[in-house]
Amino acid sequence: MSEITGRRSGRAFTSQPVDDELINLILEAGRLAPSCANTQAWNFLVLKDKTSLQQAHPALSRGNAWGKDAPLMIIVTAKEDGGCPAHGLPYFMMDVGLAVENMLLQAVHLGLMGHPTAGWDEAVLKQTFAIPDEYRIVTVIFLGHPRMRDELPPEQAEREFKPKERRPLSEIVHWNSW
Numbered sequence: 625m626s627e628i629t630g631r632r633s634g635r636a637f638t639s640q641p642v643d644d645e646l647i648n649l650i651l652e653a654g655r656l657a658p659s660c661a662n663t664q665a666w667n668f669l670v671l672k673d674k675t676s677l678q679q680a681h682p683a684l685s686r687g688n689a690w691g692k693d694a695p696l697m698i699i700v701t702a703k704e705d706g707g708c709p710a711h712g713l714p715y716f717m718m719d720v721g722l723a724v725e726n727m728l729l730q731a732v733h734l735g736l737m738g739h740p741t742a743g744w745d746e747a748v749l750k751q752t753f754a755i756p757d758e759y760r761i762v763t764v765i766f767l768g769h770p771r772m773r774d775e776l777p778p779e780q781a782e783r784e785f786k787p788k789e790r791r792p793l794s795e796i797v798h799w800n801s802w
């Protein structure tokens with residue numbers, strides 16, 4: 625599926641805002657994700673106004689300063705006890721992950737780019753946006769229109785469009801028995 629092969633966590637966004645219609649399609653893709661016993665532990669906090677985006681920027685890690693160029697951020701939160709308790713595993717994390725991937729693929733489908741991150745200060749974001757204590761921030765997705773390869777200086781273009789590095793199937797797949 626071209627959305628899967630075309631998805632990438634790029635860092636170069638144009639300044640063009642994302643239309644509300646597209647934002648809603650992305651949120652809807654998250655909402656439709658599967659979750660353990662249909663618990664749907666996710667909540668999405670959308671930052672699209674300049675003031676809100678600017679309020680979030682001091683919480684970003686130094687390595688994620690590129691995120692300040694994104695015209696849209698979605699803070700993905702969940703309650704730690706919001707998923708199902710099977711096997712003693714924190715299934716809410718899997719459920720949220722599925723929702724996030726749905727959103728990332730929908731973004732690609734719409735000609736946008738989404739970049740999930742873990743590099744930010746959770747306490748600062750929670751305080752800034754009045755996120756209730758019982759919610760954890762699982763990820764912050766930066767979204768926007770991607771800048772094209774020929775719009776970037778050669779070195780940045782190389783970093784931005786570098787081929788995917790993945791372990792081969794022969795290392796990760798076990799057939800019939802481990």
Ligand SMILES: Cc1cc2nc3c(=O)[nH]c(=O)nc-3n(C[C@H](O)[C@H](O)[C@H](O)COP(=O)(O)O)c2cc1C
Binds near residue numbers: 631632633688743763
């Ligand atoms: C949970 C999670 C946290 C991540 N955190 C960051 C981050 O803080 N900063 C960043 O630049 N990329 C972050 N990434 C992006 C990964 O580095 C990226 O997905 C990985 O290198 C594979 O590249 P690709 O998404 O372009 O295929 C994160 C990805 C995930 C799934």
